[in-house]
Amino acid sequence: MLLEAQGLITLKEDAGFTATKLDIAENPKNLNIQEMEAAQIARALADVDMAVINGNYAIEAGLKVSDAVAVEDKDSEAAQTYANVLVVKEGNEDNEAVKALAEALQSDTAKEFMETTYQGAVVPIF
Secondary structure, rough: HHHOOOOOEEEEEHHHHOHHHHEEEEOOOOOOOOOOOOHHOOHHHOOOOOOOHHHHHHHHHOOOOOOOOOOOOOOOOOHHHHOOOOOOOOOOOHHHHHHHHHHHOHHHHHHHHHHHHHHHOOOOOO
C-alpha cells in the first residue's frame, strides 16, 4: 500500500492489507518486487535498490525515518488500522487503574517521549 501511495504501483481494487505482488494491477516502472519475511528485509538492504520495512524492524536495524524516501502517512488506513490500542477485559473499563493508564498513555508526556525517542518511527495518533 505504501508503494501505491507513492504512485509506484496500482493495486487491484479489493487487494487490501493482505495484498501480495499478485494483486498488482499496474507496475509502470517495471519494479521487480521480491516478497520476503518482514523480519529479514532490513538485512537484505545491501542487496536491493529499495525496501519497504515495517517500523519495528526498521528501528531494530538502527534505521532512521529521516533517511527514508517515503513513510506511511499517520492518517492512512494502514496507520489507523495497525495503531497500538489499549484493550481491557470487559467489565474493567471503569477500573481506576485502567483509566489512569489510559490517561498516562495519551498524555503530552507520552506524546513527547514518542516523538523524541522514535523521531517519526512511532507516531502518536491521539
